[in-house]
Amino acid sequence: MMGLDATRVRAVVRKELLDYRRKRSIVVSMVLLPLLFLVEPVVSIFLVTPLDSGSALDNYVVLPLLYMLLMAVVMPSTLAAFTVVGEREQGTLEPLLTTPLREQEFILGKAAAVMIPSVALSYLVYGLFLGAVALFAHPAVASAVFHDGPTLLALFLFAPLVAGWSVVVGMAVSVRASEVRVAQQLGMLASFPIIGVVLLLAVGVIHPTFTVAIEFAAGLLVIDVLALRIVSRMFDRERLVTGAKATRA
Amino acid sequence: MIDGSVVGSISNERTVEIPVEPGSHALRVESTRYLLSPEVSFEAIAGQVVGFSCHPRSGSPIIFTRWLIWLLASLVKHDLWIGLQLDDASSASHGVMSASARRSMPRPEVEASRIQSGLDARSASVRAETITSVPARPGTKAQSALVVSDLTKRFGDRTAFSDVSFDVGYGEVFGFLGPNGAGKTTMVRTLGTLITPTSGSATVAGIPLSAENGVEIRQRIAIMPESPGLYLRLTVTENLEYFAGLYGLHHAETRISDALGAVNLGDRASDLCGALSKGLRQRVGLARTLLSDPAIMFLDEPTSGLDPVASLEVHNLIIGLRQQGVTIFLTTHRLDEAEKLCDRVAILNTTLRTVGRTAELREQLFKRSLVVNVLAPLSDPDQFFARVPTVEDWRSDGPGSYVLTVSDPKVAAPEVTRSLVAAGVDVLSIGEAKHSLEDVYLELIAEDVGARQP
Ligand SMILES: Nc1ncnc2c1ncn2[C@@H]1O[C@H](COP(=O)(O)OP(=O)(O)OP(=O)(O)O)[C@@H](O)[C@H]1O
Ligand SMILES: [Mg+2]
Numbered sequence: 001m002m003g004l005d006a007t008r009v010r011a012v013v014r015k016e017l018l019d020y021r022r023k024r025s026i027v028v029s030m031v032l033l034p035l036l037f038l039v040e041p042v043v044s045i046f047l048v049t050p051l052d053s054g055s056a057l058d059n060y061v062v063l064p065l066l067y068m069l070l071m072a073v074v075m076p077s078t079l080a081a082f083t084v085v086g087e088r089e090q091g092t093l094e095p096l097l098t099t100p101l102r103e104q105e106f107i108l109g110k111a112a113a114v115m116i117p118s119v120a121l122s123y124l125v126y127g128l129f130l131g132a133v134a135l136f137a138h139p140a141v142a143s144a145v146f147h148d149g150p151t152l153l154a155l156f157l158f159a160p161l162v163a164g165w166s167v168v169v170g171m172a173v174s175v176r177a178s179e180v181r182v183a184q185q186l187g188m189l190a191s192f193p194i195i196g197v198v199l200l201l202a203v204g205v206i207h208p209t210f211t212v213a214i215e216f217a218a219g220l221l222v223i224d225v226l227a228l229r230i231v232s233r234m235f236d237r238e239r240l241v242t243g244a245k246a247t248r249a
Numbered sequence: 250m251i252d253g254s255v256v257g258s259i260s261n262e263r264t265v266e267i268p269v270e271p272g273s274h275a276l277r278v279e280s281t282r283y284l285l286s287p288e289v290s291f292e293a294i295a296g297q298v299v300g301f302s303c304h305p306r307s308g309s310p311i312i313f314t315r316w317l318i319w320l321l322a323s324l325v326k327h328d329l330w331i332g333l334q335l336d337d338a339s340s341a342s343h344g345v346m347s348a349s350a351r352r353s354m355p356r357p358e359v360e361a362s363r364i365q366s367g368l369d370a371r372s373a374s375v376r377a378e379t380i381t382s383v384p385a386r387p388g389t390k391a392q393s394a395l396v397v398s399d400l401t402k403r404f405g406d407r408t409a410f411s412d413v414s415f416d417v418g419y420g421e422v423f424g425f426l427g428p429n430g431a432g433k434t435t436m437v438r439t440l441g442t443l444i445t446p447t448s449g450s451a452t453v454a455g456i457p458l459s460a461e462n463g464v465e466i467r468q469r470i471a472i473m474p475e476s477p478g479l480y481l482r483l484t485v486t487e488n489l490e491y492f493a494g495l496y497g498l499h500h501a502e503t504r505i506s507d508a509l510g511a512v513n514l515g516d517r518a519s520d521l522c523g524a525l526s527k528g529l530r531q532r533v534g535l536a537r538t539l540l541s542d543p544a545i546m547f548l549d550e551p552t553s554g555l556d557p558v559a560s561l562e563v564h565n566l567i568i569g570l571r572q573q574g575v576t577i578f579l580t581t582h583r584l585d586e587a588e589k590l591c592d593r594v595a596i597l598n599t600t601l602r603t604v605g606r607t608a609e610l611r612e613q614l615f616k617r618s619l620v621v622n623v624l625a626p627l628s629d630p631d632q633f634f635a636r637v638p639t640v641e642d643w644r645s646d647g648p649g650s651y652v653l654t655v656s657d658p659k660v661a662a663p664e665v666t667r668s669l670v671a672a673g674v675d676v677l678s679i680g681e682a683k684h685s686l687e688d689v690y691l692e693l694i695a696e697d698v699g700a701r702q703p
Contacts, residue, residue: 011494015483022482091478095537098441098472099495100464238444242404 004105012101012109013116020117026079030117034125037071040064042132045141065151066198068129072122072159073166073191076114080170081187083110084240085177094241103235107171107228114167115160122159154213161220166190168227175234178243250277269293272455273469273544276301290468393452394419394545394576395440400449402435409435412449413601417578417593419544422571424591425580428694431597433580434475437547440578441472454544468496471543475550477534481523485514485533488522489540496541508536511566528555535563545576552586564590588686602693611684618682619653619662620646624675627651637661637668652682 020026041064087093096106133145146152169190170183177183197216250256251267252274259265259278271293278286278301291299395417402409410432417423427433438444440453442463451458454469479488486505493501509515512532522530531554538546548567552560567577567590581587587594588607596602596610603610626649627633634643634653639661642654655661658681669676 005497007497007499008495011491014494015480015487015491018487019480019482090481091476092480093478094443094474094476095472095478095492095534096495097443098467098470098474099492100468100497101495102464237442241438241443 004102004108008101008105009109009112012106013113016110016113017116020079020113029075029078030121033071033075034121037068038125038128041067041129045129045133045137045145064129065145065148065155068122068125069155069158069162069198070191070195071125072118072163073194074188075121076118076163076166077170077187077190078184079114079118080111080167081174081177081183082180083114083171084174084235085180085183086174088240089180097237097241103237104232107232107235111164111167111171111228114170115163118163118167119160122163123156126155126159150210150213153210154216157213157217158220161217161224162194164224165194165220165227168224168231172227172231172234175231175236175240250279251275271295275465393417394421394454395423395578396452397440398450400436400439400451401447402432402439402444403447408432408599410597410599410601413597414449415595415601415604417545417576419576420571420574421592422567422577422579422590424587424594425578425597426582426584426587426594426690427580427597427602432599433597434549436597437472437474437549437578437580441470441547442466468541469543470545470547471538471541472547473534473538473549473551475553477530477537479522479530479533482521484519484521485509485525485536486518488533489537492537493540498541501540504540504542505536508539511539511569512536513562528559531555532559532563535566543575545578546570547578549580550582551579552581552583560586584685584687584690594686596690596693598694603689607686607689610686610689617655617658619655619658619665619679620682621651621653621665621669621679622677623649623651623669624677625649627674633668633672637665639664649677 020030044064084093087096130145133142137145166187170187173186173190174183177186251269256267273290273292275288275290277288289301293299393416395415397416398414400413401411403411413432413436425433425436435444439446440451440458442453442458442460445460446458453466456462456466456469458466480491483491486509489505489508490501493505498504506515506518509518512535514529514532514536517525517529522533525533531551535548535551538548551567552563555563564586567579570577571590579587579591591607593604593606594610595604630643630645630651634640634651639655639657640653641656644652646652653661653665662679662681666676666679
């Protein structure tokens with residue numbers, strides 16, 4: 001039917017970002033999480049000595065990089081889980097649903113608002129990590145890191161896609177959940193498939209190559225887009241306004 | 250395209266005139282190049298000419314090759330590239346889009362709407378095309394803001410309301426009364442497209458109630474729910490800015506300050522909503538419904554929790570809105586409020602008990618009566634009142650006080666007075682008994698309670 005209205009989507013994104021800034025728990029976790037995910041890789045990369053054998057060096061280089069990918073999964077999942085049930089719990093959902101806002105606009109705006117800080121912070125962490133390596137790590141280690149093209153590419157492509165996955169699953173849970181806490185716990189489950197892939201890469205079942213990176217990225221993109229559509233379908237105004245009991249006796 | 254139907258084509262730099270029925274309409278222009286204008290709504294007033302012109306929007310991405318635009322636009326049908334503007338001349342002279350005009354009640358004459366194409370040569374001709382599914386407004390129903398027929402809503406086996414039918418005219422303040430759990434809030438949510446009715450049909454602001462028409466309907470109405478549901482970490486202004494955005498309003502600063510002024514909150518604009526009292530939050534909720542200049546406002550108990558002065562302000566606001574022709578659907582428990590504000594009221598208790606003007610309801614329900622107070626009780630009232638022909642029945646209402654059932658108090662009062670004086674009785678007072686809306690309400694609801702008890 002008709003296209004989506006950019007003004008409305010923008011209004012949702014703006015309000016969400018404003019609300020995040022005013023919420024202390026979100027601000028604190030947005031400061032702490034990146035630090036947490038930065039410390040481990042930086043420490044481990046400085047423990048590597050160029051005297052280690054080639055494959056060990058590879059592992060030491062690849063692992064911290066992959067580890068940082070987890071941040072892009074963890075952070076959005078809690079934020080996304082809050083999006084719909086959160087509004088419902090605080091009683092702001094009903095007035096919102098009385099406006100001409102479409103389901104897709106709401107979902108898209110909320111998803112974008114979660115993605116923007118998550119992806120920005122992931123990139124910041126990568127940047128800081130690479131900066132630290134370039135400036136302070138042993139030159140041999142640094143060159144190993146910077147020559148690991150597929151992993152670096154994977155990181156930059158995967159961060160938004162993986163965050164997208166997390167957002168979509170978190171929102172799917174949020175649309176159906178009756179409580180924020182339940183939604184956040186279920187939302188965390190969203191990260192399991194991603195952690196699985198990271199583990200497979202880490203133990204060497206999957207070898208990071210350019211092709212693998214691109215294939216994964218393409219696959220994730222398709223899944224994210226499909227899942228976003230499914231979430232829009234799951235959005236049931238009546239259920240959200242009257243509670244899950246509405247459809248039952 | 251107007252209201253979902255194709256109305257003709259315009260070539261570049263030309264003007265077409267399209268007669269339309271009075272009332273609200275939606276207008277959109279589409280070109281053969283897959284360029285689409287945003288939809289604008291306008292209120293047609295008899296004898297006025299509304300003019301719109303099309304212009305390529307500034308910042309149009311014509312730098313792309315033609316086929317690419319064609320391809321992209323055909324994929325997304327985006328409204329990015331044509332601006333549909335109200336003609337300066339006509340807007341100045343007629344004020345067509347002004348708040349007051351948009352709220353005016355339609356009159357049954359026909360007027361012309363003029364659309365001019367100002368697209369440049371590259372955009373070639375502009376052809377009108379069907380783009381929305383808004384059905385044409387049926388002639389008679391166009392006069393009703395709300396038409397509800399046999400509407401029923403069940404939650405599982407609990408019935409919120411059943412077989413409810415009523416009409417609300419444009420510009421009317423319609424009171425919706427009923428005890429707790431009567432289904433008032435559920436009715437507001439149903440008409441506001443938040444929940445789907447189990448059966449029956451309704452027309453809201455001229456649009457049939459259905460899930461597909463949801464956006465269309467919500468664009469023309471505003472609902473103030475039972476609890477205002479504000480974002481407590483945002484300021485009053487930020488809350489309103491958000492909603493202005495959701496209604497697609499650009500540059501809403503003046504609207505926001507007007508709305509805040511209307512509820513007397515101008516000085517609290519930059520306070521966090523979390524720091525406001527319940528009554529003040531209620532007023533922010535009310536300001537929010539004023540933002541979009543709606544044709545119908547649904548107010549679900551707008552004065553609950555307000556102090557007497559604030560309630561009075563809300564009442565005055567409603568009276569003001571009514572004078573501007575806004576249709577208001579008001580649910581309330583306060584019968585004095587309904588009596589003061591509403592043109593008509595409906596009393597609901599799962600089923601609709603009654604609809605009408607308060608005066609009519611009183612007459613329907615209560616026989617008219619006279620209250621007579623005399624200094625000393627009559628010795629044999631039975632015998633005394635039997636001799637007065639206009640008195641149909643009587644009952645005692647305390648010593649020396651009698652309530653007489655009469656068909657016309659204006660005829661009966663002098664006659665009763667004469668008889669009393671002739672009998673040497675000292676008359677203290679005589680007057681018509683007034684039944685308030687509260688009496689009507691209690692009478693109807695008591696019937697329900699009585700019927701429910703075995
Ligand atoms: N989600 C729901 N699930 C089941 N029953 C519901 C639901 N919402 C409302 N009801 C029932 O529908 C009936 C009407 O409720 P509604 O909230 O419309 O009443 P109301 O007239 O607004 O009452 P009040 O004056 O207390 O606000 C009640 O019996 C209520 O219990
Ligand atoms: Mg209610």
